[in-house]
Amino acid sequence: MRLSGVVATCVAAVFVLAFGQAVTAQDETPAEGPAAAAGESPAAGDAAAVGDPPAAETDSASPAPAAGPDAPAANQPEPPTMSDMLVPIIGMGLIFYFIVLAPQKKARKKQQAVVDSLQKHDRVVSIGGIVGTIVSFDTSSDEVLLEVAPGTQIRMLRRSIQGPKAHGSDEDGADDRAEK
Numbered sequence: 511m512r513l514s515g516v517v518a519t520c521v522a523a524v525f526v527l528a529f530g531q532a533v534t535a536q537d538e539t540p541a542e543g544p545a546a547a548a549g550e551s552p553a554a555g556d557a558a559a560v561g562d563p564p565a566a567e568t569d570s571a572s573p574a575p576a577a578g579p580d581a582p583a584a585n586q587p588e589p590p591t592m593s594d595m596l597v598p599i600i601g602m603g604l605i606f607y608f609i610v611l612a613p614q615k616k617a618r619k620k621q622q623a624v625v626d627s628l629q630k631h632d633r634v635v636s637i638g639g640i641v642g643t644i645v646s647f648d649t650s651s652d653e654v655l656l657e658v659a660p661g662t663q664i665r666m667l668r669r670s671i672q673g674p675k676a677h678g679s680d681e682d683g684a685d686d687r688a689e690k
Contacts, residue, residue: 624673628654635675636666 628634632644634656642656645663652668 621673625668625671628671628674633675635672637670637672640664640666641675 628644630644634644635641640658642658645655645657647654653665654668654671655663655665657663
């Protein structure tokens with residue numbers, strides 16, 4: 511399976527888990543009767559119903575009391591809480607770590623191992639494309655002295671070396687032109 515398919519599947523699973531819980535939590539809220547919609551507490555509605563006849567029997571033509579502008583709407587969903595949003599955020603962070611940060615860390619370790627294994631007289635390529643042979647190492651300042659041409663030496667940081675270059679191969683393709 512391709513990496514993008516795996517990523518898409520993981521993202522979809524995180525969203526289903528996170529938002530599925532939020533939707534089921536909203537669906538499980540108990541449906542409250544007309545007393546709650548009118549703003550009365552269930553205890554007050556029970557006390558009024560003990561001695562009084564039900565409102566539907568006494569006055570069927572009167573409309574239900576209108577909710578004031580400050581009263582919450584009965585069908586309005588609750589906004590997601592912090593715990594509902596925390597799961598997708600953590601999931602996205604984990605996906606980001608495993609897709610981006612972990613491979614970068616692994617590549618950085620590999621590059622550091624290659625640079626640490628270099629020895630004197632190795633032919634190397636710098637990150638700027640300069641090809642040369644290592645003449646000496648300066649361990650105190652973490653520098654390398656490269657000979658790029660006979661009698662021409664340059665000093666550069668050890669971490670700016672991209673890696674070793676095989677002897678006999680030519681970077682600019684001069685061997686290809688000579689064969690034609």
